[in-house]
Amino acid sequence: xxxxxxxxxxxxxxxxxxxxxxxxxxxFIYSFILSFYQWPxxxxxxxxxxxxxxxxxxxxxxxxxxxxxxHNIYFFALTAIFELGLGxxxxxxxxxTIKGKRIFQTLVYLPNVISMILxxxxxxxxxxxxxxxxxxxxxxxxxxxxxxxxLGDPNLALNTIIAVNVxxxxxxxxxVFYAAIISIHPDLINAAYIDGANNFQIxxxxxxxxxxxxxxTLLILLFIWSFNVFDIVYALEGVQAGPFRSTDVLGTxxxxxxxxxxxxxxxxxxxxxxxxxxxFVIVVxxxxxxxxxxxxxxxS
Amino acid sequence: MxxxxxxxxxxxxxxxxxxxxxxxxxxxxxxxxxxxxxxxxFLKPFSLPSQFSLKNFVEAWKRANLTSAFANxxxxxxxxVLGILFVSSMLAYAISRYDFxxxxxxxxxxxAGLALPARLAIIPIYVILxxxxxxxxxxxxIIVYVSTGIAFATFLLKxxxxxxxxxxxxxxxxxxxxPWTIFTKIDLPLIKHALVVVGVVNFVGxxxxxxxPLIIINSQGKExxxxxxxxxxxxxxxxxxxxxxxxxMSVIPIMIGFFxxxxxxxxxxxxxxxx
Numbered sequence: 109x110x111x112x113x114x115x116x117x118x119x120x121x122x123x124x125x126x127x128x129x130x131x132x133x134x135x136f137i138y139s140f141i142l143s144f145y146q147w148p149x150x151x152x153x154x155x156x157x158x159x160x161x162x163x164x165x166x167x168x169x170x171x172x173x174x175x176x177x178x179h180n181i182y183f184f185a186l187t188a189i190f191e192l193g194l195g196x197x198x199x200x201x202x203x204x205t206i207k208g209k210r211i212f213q214t215l216v217y218l219p220n221v222i223s224m225i226l227x228x229x230x231x232x233x234x235x236x237x238x239x240x241x242x243x244x245x246x247x248x249x250x251x252x253x254x255x256x257x258x259l260g261d262p263n264l265a266l267n268t269i270i271a272v273n274v275x276x277x278x279x280x281x282x283x284v285f286y287a288a289i290i291s292i293h294p295d296l297i298n299a300a301y302i303d304g305a306n307n308f309q310i311x312x313x314x315x316x317x318x319x320x321x322x323x324x325t326l327l328i329l330l331f332i333w334s335f336n337v338f339d340i341v342y343a344l345e346g347v348q349a350g351p352f353r354s355t356d357v358l359g360t361x362x363x364x365x366x367x368x369x370x371x372x373x374x375x376x377x378x379x380x381x382x383x384x385x386x387x388f389v390i391v392v393x394x395x396x397x398x399x400x401x402x403x404x405x406x407x408s
Numbered sequence: 409m410x411x412x413x414x415x416x417x418x419x420x421x422x423x424x425x426x427x428x429x430x431x432x433x434x435x436x437x438x439x440x441x442x443x444x445x446x447x448x449x450f451l452k453p454f455s456l457p458s459q460f461s462l463k464n465f466v467e468a469w470k471r472a473n474l475t476s477a478f479a480n481x482x483x484x485x486x487x488x489v490l491g492i493l494f495v496s497s498m499l500a501y502a503i504s505r506y507d508f509x510x511x512x513x514x515x516x517x518x519x520a521g522l523a524l525p526a527r528l529a530i531i532p533i534y535v536i537l538x539x540x541x542x543x544x545x546x547x548x549x550i551i552v553y554v555s556t557g558i559a560f561a562t563f564l565l566k567x568x569x570x571x572x573x574x575x576x577x578x579x580x581x582x583x584x585x586x587p588w589t590i591f592t593k594i595d596l597p598l599i600k601h602a603l604v605v606v607g608v609v610n611f612v613g614x615x616x617x618x619x620x621p622l623i624i625i626n627s628q629g630k631e632x633x634x635x636x637x638x639x640x641x642x643x644x645x646x647x648x649x650x651x652x653x654x655x656x657m658s659v660i661p662i663m664i665g666f667f668x669x670x671x672x673x674x675x676x677x678x679x680x681x682x683x
Contacts, residue, residue: 111506111507111508112502112506112507112508112587114508116502116586116587116588117502117506117508119498119588120498120499120501120502120587120591121498121499121502121514123494123495123498123499124495124496124498124499124518124558124562125499125514127495127551127554127555127558128518128521128555128558128559130536130555131533131536131551131552131555131556132521132524132526132529132555132556132558132559133517133520133521133524134532134536135529135530135531135532135533135536136524136529136532138529138532138535139528139529139531139532142531142532149535198423198424198427200410201420201423201424203409203410204409204410204411204412204416204417204420205409205410205411205412205417206412206417206420206421206424212424212428213674214666214667214670214674215428215431215432216427216428216431217666217670217673217674218431218663218666219431221612221616221662221663221665221666221673222616222659222662222663223615223616223617223618223633223634223658223662224616224618225616225618225634225637225638226616226634226637226655226658226659229637229638229641229651229655230434230435230437230438230655230659231434232641233437233438233441233648233651233652234434234437236648238450239449239450239453239648241433241434241437241453241454244453244454245454248454275430275431279431283674294409297409297410301411307410307411307412307416310410311410332525335525336525336527338527338619339618339619342618342638343638359527362528366530366531367623377531377535380531381531381532384528384529384530384531387525387528388524388525388528391525391528392523392524392525395522395523395524395525396520396523398522398523399519399520399522399523402522402563403519406567
């Protein structure tokens with residue numbers, strides 16, 4: 109490792125260091141400080157101690173907070189089951205001797221490169237109760253009784269949003285699992301064939317155990333991402349996360365609290381920061397664990 | 409590679425074809441609807457458009473302000489990506505190649521950024537931008553993207569740099585080249601591939617981002633494409649033919665880019681997340 113003059117070190121390090129400190133680290137710390145204040149964004153900040161946290165966890169906003177929080181957890185559980193489950197199954201289909209894999213893989217990945225908000229608007233049209241393609245299609249094939257107001261029924265709306273989310277992201281999980289599976293040494297599978305194993309046994313006893321580390325990483329990522337959900341709800345149900353807040357998540361609750369949108373119960377930067385802090389506390393330990401694992405894996 | 413009988417293969421093809429149809433149908437629908445009249449959308453949802461006039465496209469382009477939206481998106485995304493690559497590669501180079509005080513600490517400090525969800529810190533970011541008079545400016549947006557992109561880019565680029573041999577640099581140093589020359593003439597060309605991967609991943613992320621423009625930008629003429637479309641969607645919520653045309657026009661460029669560069673997309677994004 110070489111020595112270097114201070115002048116050059118400052119030249120290389122400072123631009124990134126200053127930007128990163130000002131717009132990533134400082135805001136993170138400032139959120140914590142702000143969460144102890146009441147502040148509508150202008151005028152004087154009033155120190156209120158832990159009042160914001162009390163309001164959110166046990167006070168007047170507890171119900172709204174719990175509602176959103178439960179939706180995030182539900183979102184995580186369902187996307188984990190469908191995105192990881194289907195992702196694994198389709199990835200296995202790709203490690204067979206079929207032709208045209210590249211084109212299939214490219215198409216499967218396509219929705220991932222489209223902006224989430226645009227995906228939301230496209231599906232908003234697809235799911236329109238009167239003329240949306242989904243209901244029209246169901247009626248055409250004689251399953252008209254299944255045609256539903258997908259986004260208007262409080263019992264369906266969140267599931268519908270999750271389904272759209274699966275549509276957008278599944279390809280990512282397929283490719284990640286595929287990459288993990290093809291890194292398994294072919295001899296392992298060939299030897300199993302020689303020993304008389306069938307495909308199901310190979311999948312169950314060789315492929316699956318080998319992708320468990322990938323699965324764990326993806327679970328952590330999915331959990332973190334589940335608490336970032338915002339765009340898709342915004343596009344399909346608006347910031348009010350209707351009908352009757354049945355699709356509200358912490359992201360939309362946070363947005364309403366900090367930046368308004370009609371009908372928010374109280375608009376306040378301090379209260380918003382308190383919600384952000386609670387979300388930090390849920391997500392950051394896992395993110396740190398993920399970053400730690402990534403760094404460790406790189407070094408081994 | 410799993411061996412499969414002809415029947416199994418047939419089933420696999422069938423499953424994949426159905427999956428691909430489910431992926432493609434929504435895009436086909438908005439493309440078709442872009443040519444139709446409202447009446448036609450309602451009455452003949454599955455048929456091809458009766459005429460291929462570009463009327464809807466022209467009108468949607470104008471009303472959704474897509475000229476300025478595309479200009480803004482291209483400007484903000486390009487400058488942000490170049491900014492990320494520039495400051496992160498310098499930082500990665502210093503950490504990877506030289507010994508200086510707090511080097512190890514600096515690396516951990518930056519890597520910690522991988523764990524901080526930037527969106528959650530939007531309130532302080534908003535306040536800082538306000539103080540700097542950068543709220544509702546493209547520059548403000550660019551600065552936020554560059555800052556929040558540093559952790560991930562530095563992490564990946566440092567990894568790549570650690571893997572390249574130092575012999576070339578050492579001989580350049582003996583010849584009296586300074587660190588800046590070595591960086592630009594030797595190291596940057598060697599990590600070209602990594603720069604492309606990091607660039608593509610960030611490009612897609614920033615191009616598609618909706619959250620930061622939603623908060624930071626609020627005047628007409630400064631919106632990026634996702635924000636412009638969202639405003640248009642709100643204002644013309646019943647003009648489905650125009651909305652389809654606007655959506656098509658905003659989706660097509662990124663699709664073309666994706667098909668041309670799919671190799672980098674796929675490598676970058678799968679590696680970026682799980683590596």
